[in-house]
Amino acid sequence: MADAQPCKYLIPGLERGLQLLLAFSEQHQDLTFAELHRLVDMPKATAYRVVQTLEHMGFLERNARTNTFRLGMNVLRLGFExxxxxxxxxxxxxxxxxxxxxxxxxxxxxxxxxxxxxxxxxxxxxxxxxxxxxxxxxxxxxxxxxxxxxxxxxxxxxxxxxxxxxxxxxxxxxxxxxxxxxxxxxxxxxxxxxxxxxxxxxxxxxxxxxxxxxxxxxxxxxxxxxxxxxxxxxxxxxxxxxxxxxxxxxxxxxxxxxxxxx
CATH class of the missing domain: 3.30.450.40 (GAF domain)
Incomplete structure (x- = not known):
């Protein structure tokens, strides 16, 4: 099958960002950075940069009180658009x-x-x-x-x-x-x-x-x-x-x- 073969045109940074967003689910609506890192397959330093980028762009929101992350409004906006x-x-x-x-x-x-x-x-x-x-x-x-x-x-x-x-x-x-x-x-x-x-x-x-x-x-x-x-x-x-x-x-x-x- 075509989707079972490796793709030579993948953009690693984009792939990692989407992997991280997909870690959120009905069972995982709020996650600490440590929990996120356990759910995704990437180095800790890379995961940290990806989280910072997604938060900066509004795709993740940080709860300062609990120090957890959840999906931001830009994810919802994309879906509604x-x-x-x-x-x-x-x-x-x-x-x-x-x-x-x-x-x-x-x-x-x-x-x-x-x-x-x-x-x-x-x-x-x-x-x-x-x-x-x-x-x-x-x-x-x-x-x-x-x-x-x-x-x-x-x-x-x-x-x-x-x-x-x-x-x-x-x-x-x-x-x-x-x-x-x-x-x-x-x-x-x-x-x-x-x-x-x-x-x-x-x-x-x-x-x-x-x-x-x-x-x-x-x-x-x-x-x-x-x-x-x-x-x-x-x-x-x-x-x-x-x-x-x-x-x-x-x-x-x-x-x-x-x-x-x-």
Whole structure:
């Protein structure tokens, strides 16, 4: 195998620095220099210089009281910069798969494009008999609970630019007919922080929807589960809401929304 052969282009100093950073783990979050030296394969003087360099660059932080080291903010920044460069579908796909498995409900990710929502990822529950939407499906934002959640961080001026007429387009049963009625629903959704849409768009199908935030605190997408019933069962409501909320927080953290990640 290629990775089992020695590489003649290695930079020894960089290799040693990365070896030392890799010594930190969940079991070794705070290490003295002596402990670090025992965990890495390098001379003591070299290890000392590597530690000093990494501390100077912010990749290690020293606790003056305990004289121990831990990973510094620059290590975290590198991770967040990379992960936040990925799109919502990339980081969200494994999360909605976990959500599907824990909730036993089909799960979706959607974003807003003007007055439409677009499904960007989906996974079906085992044995699901609901007619599933496919990736790329577009629906009017004002007709669905996912769309309402996507509207929660726009201003009144942006909302009226999006819907310039007092009468909303379409005639889907159950959808709001007037712009003001939709605005009031969206404000209630925003204050609540989530939407439980019980047969809102399609009779016999309910959904639980939470927002996903980007690093600037804007609603980047929404995550939902689809519950095949007119109402989310009261016995499962709290558990299901909590599972969707945790999944939303996880993806938000991946996108660099630090308050959610922490």
């Amino acid at each position: 990379y992960i936040s460069s990925l799109d919502v579908a990339q980081v969200g796909q494994p999360v909605i798969e976990q959500l599907r498995d824990s909730s036993q409900c089909s799960s979706h990710l959607a974003i807003r494009d003007g007055r439409d929502l677009i499904y960007i990822a989906r996974v079906s529950a085992a044995g699901a008999r609901i007619n599933q939407v496919s990736v790329g499906t577009r629906l009017p934002v004002h007709c669905t609970s996912l769309g309402r959640m996507l509207l929660t961080d726009i201003s009144r001026a942006e909302f009226e630019a999006l819907f310039p007429d007092e009468r909303l387009p379409g005639n889907t049963p159950g959808q709001p007919r007037e712009r003001e009625a939709l605005w009031q629903m969206v404000q209630a959704d925003r204050a609540r922080g989530f939407v439980v849409g019980e047969s809102f768009f399609r009779p016999g199908i309910s959904s639980i929807v939470y927002p996903i935030y980007d690093r600037d605190g804007r609603v980047a997408a929404v995550i939902s589960i689809m519950v095949p019933s007119d109402e989310v069962p009261k016995s499962d409501r709290e558990r299901l809401q909590n599972e969707v909320r945790l999944a939303a927080d996880k993806i938000s953290g991946f996108l660099g929304h630090l308050s959610q990640a922490s």
